[in-house]
Amino acid sequence: MAKRDKIKAILAKEETNYSTTVMGWVRTFRSNRFISLNDGSTINNLQLVIDYENMDEALLKRVNTGAAIKAEGEIIESQGKGQSVEMVVKTLTVLGDADPEKYPLQPKKHSLEFLRENAHLRFRTNTFSAIFRIRHQIAFAIHQFFHDRGFVYVHTPIITGSDAEGAGEMFQVTAMPMDNLPKTEDGNINYKEDFFGKATNLTVSGQLEAELGALALSEVYTFGPTFRAENSNTSRHLAEFWMIEPEVAFNDLHDNMDLAEDMLKYVIKHCTEHCGDDLAFLEQRLINEEKSKPQNERSPMALLEKLNFCIENDFERVSYTDAINILRNSKPNKKKKFQFLIEDWGADLQSEHERYLVEKHFKKPVILFDYPKDIKSFYMRLNDDEKTVGAMDVLFPGIGEIIGGSQREERLDVLEKRMEDMDIPKEEMDWFLDTRRFGTCPHSGYGLGFERLVLFITGMSNIRDVIPFPRYPGSAEF
Ligand code: ATP
Numbered sequence: 041m042a043k044r045d046k047i048k049a050i051l052a053k054e055e056t057n058y059s060t061t062v063m064g065w066v067r068t069f070r071s072n073r074f075i076s077l078n079d080g081s082t083i084n085n086l087q088l089v090i091d092y093e094n095m096d097e098a099l100l101k102r103v104n105t106g107a108a109i110k111a112e113g114e115i116i117e118s119q120g121k122g123q124s125v126e127m128v129v130k131t132l133t134v135l136g137d138a139d140p141e142k143y144p145l146q147p148k149k150h151s152l153e154f155l156r157e158n159a160h161l162r163f164r165t166n167t168f169s170a171i172f173r174i175r176h177q178i179a180f181a182i183h184q185f186f187h188d189r190g191f192v193y194v195h196t197p198i199i200t201g202s203d204a205e206g207a208g209e210m211f212q213v214t215a216m217p218m219d220n221l222p223k224t225e226d227g228n229i230n231y232k233e234d235f236f237g238k239a240t241n242l243t244v245s246g247q248l249e250a251e252l253g254a255l256a257l258s259e260v261y262t263f264g265p266t267f268r269a270e271n272s273n274t275s276r277h278l279a280e281f282w283m284i285e286p287e288v289a290f291n292d293l294h295d296n297m298d299l300a301e302d303m304l305k306y307v308i309k310h311c312t313e314h315c316g317d318d319l320a321f322l323e324q325r326l327i328n329e330e331k332s333k334p335q336n337e338r339s340p341m342a343l344l345e346k347l348n349f350c351i352e353n354d355f356e357r358v359s360y361t362d363a364i365n366i367l368r369n370s371k372p373n374k375k376k377k378f379q380f381l382i383e384d385w386g387a388d389l390q391s392e393h394e395r396y397l398v399e400k401h402f403k404k405p406v407i408l409f410d411y412p413k414d415i416k417s418f419y420m421r422l423n424d425d426e427k428t429v430g431a432m433d434v435l436f437p438g439i440g441e442i443i444g445g446s447q448r449e450e451r452l453d454v455l456e457k458r459m460e461d462m463d464i465p466k467e468e469m470d471w472f473l474d475t476r477r478f479g480t481c482p483h484s485g486y487g488l489g490f491e492r493l494v495l496f497i498t499g500m501s502n503i504r505d506v507i508p509f510p511r512y513p514g515s516a517e518f
Pocket residue numbers: 207208268276277278279281283441442443444445487488489490491492
């Protein structure tokens with residue numbers, strides 16, 4: 041294909057009086073004269089000016105919304121308002137037609153639900169192209185953050201032979217024929233005949249393997265897909281989502297909190313510096329969307345203000361015990377407005393409690409730490425009080441939990457005792473326990489739900505709108 045200039049570059053350099061070629065998709069074509077062309081490099085369109093009297097009429101009839109075209113011409117200073125430069129077209133080629141009778145994305149407002157059903161085409165809308173450019177920038181910034189600090193990116197397995205990760209319900213992986221499963225003598229499924237000679241699942245977390253890496257490479261992180269067969273039909277859960285899991289040798293819980301806070305601020309700042317046009321568009325989208333909501337349900341801050349607020353303010357660090365006291369004495373608890381009332385120490389916090397702390401009480405991101413051991417995982421480090429573990433959750437406005445992490449239990453005897461108490465099969469976890477047998481050391485890590493961070497930064501409200509092809513109960517389209 042002939043060389044082309046990207047629209048982003050043409051608009052950025054603001055030079056005029058040169059010839060070039062552009063390729064992209066028609067957004068609109070009005071008055072038989074002005075084509076708005078988008079090539080995905082930026083949310084902004086390039087205006088193409090057509091001298092329709094000297095163009096083939098049949099060709100112009102094919103310039104419909106959604107069609108792919110190539111245009112060669114001269115970039116000049118724009119005669120109209122709204123853009124600084126435009127292209128006077130010399131030759132125009134239609135690369136791919138889009139029949140206006142059939143193309144679903146005609147230029148009008150489409151609901152997010154409609155676009156979700158047409159997820160194969162929604163990349164072509166302003167909203168979704170902005171979201172997915174930002175999603176890319178967030179991923180890139182995460183790698184940059186860890187790379188700059190000397191972390192090693194470790195690829196942990198997607199098919200796992202361990203079912204003790206304990207983070208959620210798992211999807212089974214098998215190559216056995218479903219309609220004719222091999223059985224053992226006592227009638228159970230004979231996994232010895234399966235592909236791996238044992239039962240396997242899709243991973244729910246790469247943490248345990250990341251720990252193995254950290255205890256040699258000292259600072260590692262994973263960034264990969266994770267799968268949970270939990271039937272939670274919420275706007276914050278997916279069955280397939282991406283998780284970032286740093287794991288650091290010699291870090292205690294407070295170092296872990298510092299790392300999480302620094303990382304989130306770094307990534308958000310990167311986006312405010314590199315995604316200005318897209319964020320400005322999404323900010324306006326949110327304002328328009330919220331116009332139909334009652335005042336008290338609207339976001340207290342506009343999108344960019346909220347992001348800057350996060351970058352500029354320290355996150356509030358609060359122990360679970362202090363948080364329970366705040367919640368117990370809170371208005372919604374006393375007036376029985378919470379669905380789950382907080383009575384005793386030890387209660388698990390629901391999303392409504394997390395959001396109360398963040399959005400109503402502290403009005404900023406919050407890191408809760410030192411949770412009761414009974415509501416947390418076996419690998420979290422037991423505190424000296426023997427009632428709590430060194431766990432931490434980072435809670436964000438509008439989202440709730442965005443990160444869950446902990447200092448890990450590095451003491452073999454304490455870990456084994458916890459595994460026994462919680463019925464975790466020690467025999468299957470021998471490889472994991474080896475790290476505690478040989479050269480164990482204090483270490484910490486956390487899991488960041490990638491899509492929850494994308495939700496926060498884009499100001500979208502449904503997690504199904506920030507991953508290209510969402511998987512959730514009852515839906516695995518495309
Ligand atoms: P939640 O209580 O919100 O279900 P969790 O306690 O199950 O979260 P962890 O097991 O600690 O979460 O996973 C680490 C991070 O992964 C969470 O903080 C969250 O950001 C993200 N996460 C967890 N489950 C999902 C999911 N089903 N879809 C998208 N992100 C998720």
